Amino acid sequence: MTDIVDRPEGAGRAPGRRSANGRPANRGSANWAPANWAPAADSILNSTGPFGVMLTCMLVGMLGLVTYAPYGFDAAFGIAVGAAAVVAMSLTLILAARPRLLEPLFGGLDKMYRVHKWLGISALILMILHDQVEPDFERSVRETGLGELASEAGEIAFNALLALIAISWFRRLPLIRLEIPYQLWRFSHRFMGVLFAIIVFHQFFVDLPAGVDPTLGLLLNGFGLAGVAAWVHTEFVAPRLRRREFTVSGISRQGDTTTVTLCPVGRAMRWRPGQFAFVRAPEAGLSEPHPFTIAGAPRADGTLSLSIRALGGWTRRLPDALREGMSVQLEGPYGRFDFRKGGARQIWLAGGIGITPFLAWAESLTEAERRAIHLVHCVRTPEEAIGSEILKAAAGRNPRFSYQVVVTARDGRLTAERLIGSTPFTVSDADLWFCGPTGLKDGILKRLKALGQAPRRVRFEHFEFA
Numbered sequence: 218m219t220d221i222v223d224r225p226e227g228a229g230r231a232p233g234r235r236s237a238n239g240r241p242a243n244r245g246s247a248n249w250a251p252a253n254w255a256p257a258a259d260s261i262l263n264s265t266g267p268f269g270v271m272l273t274c275m276l277v278g279m280l281g282l283v284t285y286a287p288y289g290f291d292a293a294f295g296i297a298v299g300a301a302a303v304v305a306m307s308l309t310l311i312l313a314a315r316p317r318l319l320e321p322l323f324g325g326l327d328k329m330y331r332v333h334k335w336l337g338i339s340a341l342i343l344m345i346l347h348d349q350v351e352p353d354f355e356r357s358v359r360e361t362g363l364g365e366l367a368s369e370a371g372e373i374a375f376n377a378l379l380a381l382i383a384i385s386w387f388r389r390l391p392l393i394r395l396e397i398p399y400q401l402w403r404f405s406h407r408f409m410g411v412l413f414a415i416i417v418f419h420q421f422f423v424d425l426p427a428g429v430d431p432t433l434g435l436l437l438n439g440f441g442l443a444g445v446a447a448w449v450h451t452e453f454v455a456p457r458l459r460r461r462e463f464t465v466s467g468i469s470r471q472g473d474t475t476t477v478t479l480c481p482v483g484r485a486m487r488w489r490p491g492q493f494a495f496v497r498a499p500e501a502g503l504s505e506p507h508p509f510t511i512a513g514a515p516r517a518d519g520t521l522s523l524s525i526r527a528l529g530g531w532t533r534r535l536p537d538a539l540r541e542g543m544s545v546q547l548e549g550p551y552g553r554f555d556f557r558k559g560g561a562r563q564i565w566l567a568g569g570i571g572i573t574p575f576l577a578w579a580e581s582l583t584e585a586e587r588r589a590i591h592l593v594h595c596v597r598t599p600e601e602a603i604g605s606e607i608l609k610a611a612a613g614r615n616p617r618f619s620y621q622v623v624v625t626a627r628d629g630r631l632t633a634e635r636l637i638g639s640t641p642f643t644v645s646d647a648d649l650w651f652c653g654p655t656g657l658k659d660g661i662l663k664r665l666k667a668l669g670q671a672p673r674r675v676r677f678e679h680f681e682f683a
């Protein structure tokens with residue numbers, strides 16, 4: 218997710234410093250971004266998606282309330298929350314289909330997944346309310362066999378959905394630190410669409426009073442079908458349509474990071490520096506897709522590399538399972554982490570493997586780049602500091618780009634004071650781009666704020682979909 222924190226203009230400035238590598242501060246020489254409205258417009262655009270889905274659920278709920286008001290408050294409320302639940306579930310499934318066209322409205326796929334998660338939780342709460350205040354139209358409807366079946370099917374699907382959404386919500390169980398294995402979680406998640414289809418059946422055929430305005434019913438039918446179609450697309454169509462074939466042309470290792478170079482087979486993939494793709498390598502027994510940032514700038518021949526740190530089951534198996542010549546499939550690109558949306562002075566702060574988007578950015582920098590950029594890469598040991606050739610070349614090409622590697626085991630931890638001291642411009646005049654452990658970001662930002670050096674804007678990428 219790319220989050221933004223804005224600081225009011227003019228607050229908390231301090232004199233500029235010289236960089237650790239001796240470069241003079243670029244204060245005064247760098248231009249501000251061509252137009253400062255661009256980031257603001259971007260953040261407005263990014264809020265459209267979350268706001269839009271919330272509004273849609275609320276409007277449909279209100280329509281339910283108005284349509285069934287003549288049957289009393291309980292019935293109208295029961296219908297309203299049921300209708301909002303169907304819409305929330307449908308939108309949850311639509312967002313799970315990773316629609317690339319909608320990404321800009323959410324500020325990236327990771328943010329879209331966040332909204333997906335909260336929509337799912339909202340649907341759960343709405344369904345519980347619908348179950349509790351079940352509308353009773355017994356005296357106003359003529360009961361049918363199909364309606365009875367739809368009612369029972371709804372009840373069964375409701376209970377099963379309750380269990381599945383609860384499992385998804387509590388993937389990491391609070392307090393006891395127990396985590397449901399990702400594969401199991403993902404497997405259980407796959408059945409959501411089937412259960413939603415049963416809910417749609419319930420909504421289509423459940424007995425309702427005759428003569429009510431059909432608008433709500435038609436709307437819900439539309440959302441229901443769209444949700445089911447999105448699920449079918451996610452599970453059966455997209456995996457075939459979106460995948461691009463690559464061949465492994467190189468594998469190198471540095472510490473617990475494996476860098477894999479991939480050559481396209483057929484149509485190459487086009488991406489922007491900082492974007493990521495879902496990667497699977499069935500030939501190596503790694504069929505589950507995992508997200509990785511493309512750790513380099515786009516090349517004319519479509520070759521790309523991924524730097525993958527061994528952190529769990531899939532990533533630990535990768536170095537031994539993958540061989541040159543094997544086929545690998547990529548789905549993407551996704552993501553909207555893009556320094557070109559930032560201001561004229563930028564600090565890029567990376568923790569560990571969080572360096573990958575910055576490597577792509579650094580490799581894409583040309584001599585013509587006018588922004589003053591200082592990159593700090595925090596690692597525990599020297600062998601964790603991957604990509605030094607890319608950073609060195611970028612600094613050689615562009616005098617406005619400087620970088621520094623902080624090895625905790627050798628140099629101690631990065632502090633806000635050290636960051637201020639090594640940055641060749643005033644930190645409070647700069648945008649901070651971050652990718653790495655949340656603790657590092659929070660610690661540095663808290664202290665910068667205390668020192669009156671809070672960056673103008675903070676943007677960060679999570680290496681986890683939460």
Ligand SMILES: Cc1cc2nc3c(=O)[nH]c(=O)nc-3n(C[C@H](O)[C@H](O)[C@H](O)COP(=O)(O)OP(=O)(O)OC[C@H]3O[C@@H](n4cnc5c(N)ncnc54)[C@H](O)[C@@H]3O)c2cc1C
Binds near residue numbers: 573
């Ligand atoms: C946008 C993005 C970009 C990333 N870029 C890089 C990169 O350049 N280099 C790098 O080393 N790592 C990157 N990661 C992290 C990488 O995806 C995880 O480390 C890896 O998926 C862990 O899988 P595992 O089975 O080895 O570990 P596990 O221990 O099974 O999983 C660790 C955590 O990773 C997440 N995860 C696991 N499997 C998946 C999956 N299939 N899809 C989504 N999340 C999953 C889960 O939150 C899980 O709790 C990135 C992650 C994201 C979201």
